[in-house]
């Protein structure tokens with residue numbers, strides 16, 4: 001899951017990026033409104049965290065420009081001002097939620113997850129905090145993986161990788177796509193970071209079970225599904 005943070009205050013921006021990365025998200029940071037708008041238009045983000053008071057182009061301007069070209073990326077406004085006018089204005093312009101500074105990071109994370117779930121619902125018709133494939137279950141709220149009732153400990157990256165594979169179950173995902181989505185890097189044919197991570201994830205998810213869920217499609221990538229072939 002990829003998030004764009006548009007925030008001119010250095011400390012706040014760095015704090016948000018660090019926290020979100022630790023929570024398993026891929027995060028880009030823009031320091032002003034024009035950069036933020038450019039980024040939001042040029043890449044596919046799952047969510048934009050948008051500060052209101054920004055140099056150059058303010059948050060309202062960024063949101064208006066995004067919606068004007070039909071970009072529907074969910075937007076969570078961050079602002080120091082808590083006047084009701086601002087709130088109404090943001091929602092009228094098509095913001096999806098609103099958070100007043102200062103806020104607790106846990107609160108931000110809860111809002112972010114809730115917006116991402118809503119986005120997922122629109123895309124997939126899922127109305128749950130859980131992803132399930134066969135006896136494997138991912139609790140997106142608690143960041144927990146369970147297979148056949150057994151809790152599986154995953155790192156943040158492993159969780160993000162598994163979430164991606166489960167959301168796109170049955171689809172063969174090329175390594176380059178996984179690298180871009182989970183590590184935010186362009187895949188370099190010399191690096192085997194994806195391969196190593198998948199191997200580690202597979203050991204945690206599939207070892208000790210009759211049915212393997214994660215499979216390699218040689219020369220193509222990886223797929224997670226419950227088909228019982230091979």
Ligand code: CA
Pocket residue numbers: 007008009051052053054
């Ligand atoms: Ca600001």
